[in-house]
Amino acid sequence: MTEFIILIIKLILIIAVSVGMVPFLIYFERKFAGFFQSRMGPTYAGPWGSLQSFGDMAKLMSKEDLVPAAADGPVFRIAPYILFVPAFVSMTLIPFGPMDVDIFGYNVDLVVSSFDAGVILFLALGSLAVYGPVFGGWASNNNWALLGALRSGAQMVSYEISMGLAVVGVIVMANTLNFVDIVDAQAGGFWNWFFIPQLVGFVIFFVASIAELNRDPFNLAEAEQELVAGYMTEYSGMRWGIFMFGEYVNMVVMSAVISTIFMGGWRAPFEFLDVIPGFIWLVGKMLFFIFLYMWIRWTLPRYRYNQLMDIGWKIFLPLAIANLAVTALIISVV
Amino acid sequence: MVEKVLFIVFAALAVGSGVGVITRSNIVHALILLIFSFVNVAAIYLLTSAFFIAVVQILVYAGAILVLFTFVVMFLNLRQYQSMEQLHPVQKWVALIMTPLVLAEFVVVALAATWTAVGGPFDRETVAAGGGNVALLGERLFNDALLPFEIASLILLVAMVGAVVLAAKEGREFMETRAWADTDEERIPEFVEEEV
Numbered sequence: 001m002t003e004f005i006i007l008i009i010k011l012i013l014i015i016a017v018s019v020g021m022v023p024f025l026i027y028f029e030r031k032f033a034g035f036f037q038s039r040m041g042p043t044y045a046g047p048w049g050s051l052q053s054f055g056d057m058a059k060l061m062s063k064e065d066l067v068p069a070a071a072d073g074p075v076f077r078i079a080p081y082i083l084f085v086p087a088f089v090s091m092t093l094i095p096f097g098p099m100d101v102d103i104f105g106y107n108v109d110l111v112v113s114s115f116d117a118g119v120i121l122f123l124a125l126g127s128l129a130v131y132g133p134v135f136g137g138w139a140s141n142n143n144w145a146l147l148g149a150l151r152s153g154a155q156m157v158s159y160e161i162s163m164g165l166a167v168v169g170v171i172v173m174a175n176t177l178n179f180v181d182i183v184d185a186q187a188g189g190f191w192n193w194f195f196i197p198q199l200v201g202f203v204i205f206f207v208a209s210i211a212e213l214n215r216d217p218f219n220l221a222e223a224e225q226e227l228v229a230g231y232m233t234e235y236s237g238m239r240w241g242i243f244m245f246g247e248y249v250n251m252v253v254m255s256a257v258i259s260t261i262f263m264g265g266w267r268a269p270f271e272f273l274d275v276i277p278g279f280i281w282l283v284g285k286m287l288f289f290i291f292l293y294m295w296i297r298w299t300l301p302r303y304r305y306n307q308l309m310d311i312g313w314k315i316f317l318p319l320a321i322a323n324l325a326v327t328a329l330i331i332s333v334v
Numbered sequence: 335m336v337e338k339v340l341f342i343v344f345a346a347l348a349v350g351s352g353v354g355v356i357t358r359s360n361i362v363h364a365l366i367l368l369i370f371s372f373v374n375v376a377a378i379y380l381l382t383s384a385f386f387i388a389v390v391q392i393l394v395y396a397g398a399i400l401v402l403f404t405f406v407v408m409f410l411n412l413r414q415y416q417s418m419e420q421l422h423p424v425q426k427w428v429a430l431i432m433t434p435l436v437l438a439e440f441v442v443v444a445l446a447a448t449w450t451a452v453g454g455p456f457d458r459e460t461v462a463a464g465g466g467n468v469a470l471l472g473e474r475l476f477n478d479a480l481l482p483f484e485i486a487s488l489i490l491l492v493a494m495v496g497a498v499v500l501a502a503k504e505g506r507e508f509m510e511t512r513a514w515a516d517t518d519e520e521r522i523p524e525f526v527e528e529e530v
Contacts, residue, residue, distance in 0.1 A: 075362065116466040117389045124389050127397030131369065131404070138362060138408055150408060157401055177468050 002106065010112050014091050022248040023053035029294050036298040056241075063237035071234060072139040079136030080239050083246030086125035087253045093118040094256045095180045097266050097278035110266075110278065111180055118179040119171060122257060123164050126212060130156045132246065133214070133221060137231030148230025151305065152221030155211055158312040163208035165320035166201040169327040170194045170261055183265035190269035195262040200323040202262045204316050206292075209254045211312070213247065216297040220305050255289035256282065341381055348374035361407055365400065372396040383458055386467045 027042070027050060034041025042049030067076055097110030115121055130153050137149020171177060173194060174185035186193050195202040211218040222230030229235075232243055259265060263285050266278030303311070351371040358364040372395045379388035456470065464470045475483055 072360070072362070075366065078366075116385045117468050120386075120393060121389045124393035124397055127393060127401065128369075128373075130397075130401055131366075134401075134404055134408070135362070135366065146408065150405070153401065153405065157398075178466075 006106065006108055007112070010108075011092070014112060015088060018087065018091050018249050018252045019245075021252050022245055023057070025248050025251070025290060026053045026056070026244075028290075029297075032291070032294045033298045036295070060238045060241040065239065066236050068140065068142075068234050070141040072141065075135050075139035076234075077239070079132055079139055080235070080242040080246060082132035082135065083129055083243070083250060086129045087246065087249045090122050090125050090253050090257065093122060093179050094253075094260050094282075095183055095265060096282055099180065114178060114180045117177050119167055119177045119182070119261075122179075123160065123167070126163070127157075127160055129212075129250065132243075133231045136235070136243070140231070140234035142234050144227045144229075145231050145233045148221045148223075148227045148233070151227075152214055152231060155214070155218065155220060155308060155312075158309060159208040159211040159316075162204055162312060162316035162320045163212065165317070165324055166198075166204040166208065167261060168324050169198045169201040172324070172327050172331055173197065179260050179265070183260060183267060186264040187267060189271060190264065193262065193264040198262065198323070198327070200319060201327075204320050204323070205262065206258060206289075208312075208316065209258060210293065210296065211308070213251055213254060213293070215247075215251070215293060217300040217302050218308055219302065220308055223302060251290060251293060252286065255286040255293070258289055259285035337381055341378060344374045344377045344381070347371075348378065362404075365403055365407060368403075369396050369400050372400070383461070384467065386471055 030052065031041040031049070033039070042052035045051040045055045067073055092112035093115055095109075095111035095114075099109045099111075099114070100107050101110055102108075133152040133156075134149045137145040137147075137152070140146070170182065174182045176182060176185070182194075214221050220230075221227075222232060227233070232240055235243060259282060264281075265285075266282040268274050268276060268278075268281050348371045351367040351374065354367040355364045355371065358367065373392060376388045376391040376396070379385075379391055461467060461470055464473075
């Protein structure tokens with residue numbers, strides 16, 4: 001029974017962390033956007049505009065819940081929530097600290113599930129995340145929305161392949177599919193982290209994750225100048241807000257996954273820094289990657305669609321396969 | 335006990351959404367129910383501790399294959415079932431004959447089968463001792479069944495190459511119908527190829 005209660009507490013904590021970070025991330029995104037583009041960003045609501053996100057949320061919630069007459073009602077209503085399911089389930093695989101920690105006299109593993117096939121489950125859930133934008137865009141019954149949906153679907157499917165192949169290099173090196181064991185394989189200082197031997201895989205994974213998240217420079221799915229707002233054209237009020245929320249939650253999860261696979265997860269860069277608890281290191285690394293996403297988004301212009309597909313299929317896919325071949329060769333020889 | 339209840343829940347959801355798939359007239363609703371049904375089947379695999387199979391079920395069926403279904407449906411914009419019914423008027427009558435036959439076959443097989451638990455060397459304890467689901471499956475697959483595995487992957491590769499060849503042929507014909515194909519020296523003009 002205590003195990004069950006501990007599990008529930010862990011689940012609540014994980015959902016709270018990934019959802020609770022979002023308002024602050026939106027605020028930081030807007031502040032960074034201002035900084036990168038020599039503007040002020042939000043300034044009016046609260047000190048330095050820090051209450052901007054909450055004001056936005058109040059505005060979105062008070063707006064009318066609008067479903068277009070020509071839209072497919074049930075699908076239109078469900079679609080925004082689909083993005084959350086894979087995000088939360090992926091988050092349960094991430095270890096926030098070592099196993100068997102003593103907290104208030106209870107032995108607790110600082111991970112929700114030490115899942116045997118964790119990395120594949122993460123990839124499988126990533127392929128389910130496609131359905132949010134695709135069904136949302138289809139149900140809107142709007143040409144721009146449908147085009148945005150098809151674009152986002154094709155983009156996510158294409159980049160999933162190179163993303164999956166990029167991780168296989170790490171799997172071969174760590175000899176496991178379990179996130180907990182992958183972190184353990186990177187013990188003992190930052191020179192053991194996988195982003196150094198797997199630099200190619202790391203870069204491919206990171207860029208592919210931007211495409212998976214539908215963020216600039218790969219946000220073809222909602223390209224404002226061509227498609228109004230892509231698959232979100234017909235969405236307004238809180239339903240639109242839930243789409244945005246889902247994208248930010250996915251960004252949190254994706255940064256956690258990258259930190260875990262390539263940057264040692266909750267482990268400190270030097271052994272003597274282990275006194276600082278693991279989850280602080282993990283959150284720090286996540287914030288670093290989230291900052292990187294924001295930096296890239298507000299600095300680079302958007303790619304054209306054929307460029308996006310060329311990068312995915314003609315550069316990243318062969319590169320990921322070559323990376324895997326070289327890694328496998330070195331592992332089997334050494 | 336808990337597992338039995340969970341199995342009944344997931345099985346009911348899987349069968350229920352499966353029935354929904356064939357009764358919905360809206361093809362996208364049917365697709366969504368099919369995805370839901372596959373996810374529930376994956377949950378049943380999880381209950382039997384077949385973690386790897388469960389994940390592959392989601393990755394291959396709910397993820398890859400149904401995304402392709404979705405694309406086809408959206409590109410062809412098959413919003414209504416009625417138009418499809420007009421396309422295939424005979425199909426209804428074929429189905430009327432075939433479905434009772436298949437159902438009868440299932441019933442006969444189910445009645446003839448003896449329902450005993452299949453024994454095998456892999457119960458939960460041996461799987462846990464052997465390093466988990468993935469490790470054991472991988473060892474078995476690449477030691478005992480390497481040749482069938484490679485043959486299967488070769489067949490899939492052939493299918494993939496075939497699809498690419500067919501698509502490339504159609505793509506080339508499509509390009510030739512374009513106005514710029516009149517120069518008949520280069521089938522695909524340079525500016526299309528170098529447009530990166």
